[in-house]
Amino acid sequence: MKRWVMIVFALILTMVLTACGNTGDETDTETDNDAPTEDDATNEEGAEDPNATAEEEVLVSLQNAEGEVVGTATLTPADTGVNIKLEGENLPPGTKGFHIHEVGKCDPPDFESAGSHYNPTDAKHGFDHSDGPHAGDLENIEVADDGTVTAEVTADKLTLDRESENTLYTEEGTALVIHSDADDYTSQPAGDAGDRIACGVIGQ
Structure with missing residues (x-):
């Protein structure tokens, strides 16, 4: 009887750990997708308008x-x-x-x-x-x-x-x-x- 209890407990633990691992992967994927690329960061912060010092009118x-x-x-x-x-x-x-x-x-x-x-x-x-x-x-x-x-x-x-x-x-x-x-x-x-x-x- 104790053996069956241990087997059931092990299966439940395995399922919980697997579910947690998948959630972490999804979170990492979402974070990576939302993070700005190096090109985006350059365009938003590093790019300079070549006419920045010129008056338009x-x-x-x-x-x-x-x-x-x-x-x-x-x-x-x-x-x-x-x-x-x-x-x-x-x-x-x-x-x-x-x-x-x-x-x-x-x-x-x-x-x-x-x-x-x-x-x-x-x-x-x-x-x-x-x-x-x-x-x-x-x-x-x-x-x-x-x-x-x-x-x-x-x-x-x-x-x-x-x-x-x-x-x-x-x-x-x-x-x-x-x-x-x-x-x-x-x-x-x-x-x-x-x-x-x-x-x-x-x-x-």
Whole structure:
């Protein structure tokens, strides 16, 4: 009788141990399936966006000597350089010089605080100069008789990437400036474009 009791007890013990072993295997399998793979961990934590230091869109408000906002520029990365879309109003009609200046400071009424044209490559001014242009030289804009302007130009020597050479995000910042007259693309140092009539800080 005792022998049969021992056999039954042994069978029950064996079944219990087998069941526990299967449960452990299932738990391990579920844990392994739910655990992130090395690739997943790299993508979530280790991967770096190659454009992490670049701005996707920058808005710049331009003010006149009276402190009134007369224009808004939208800066976006282009295939080469920076695309600048300008929309403005209440400006004097005619062809106007349009430049990026080397200091992000726009103190009215003359905006001389913006410094000279942004020129990190030490070039001469003007698209028509053999040793030009400045990186901050832009094409002239045309203000309509009603004082409005819509223009799109490209600064192909510059970038919005904070870590790259010729970035618009220098220690002193940079600024967009509209002048009273047309840039002749040749005269030094600023194309004989006249007074600065509107200015907007790009960034610091």
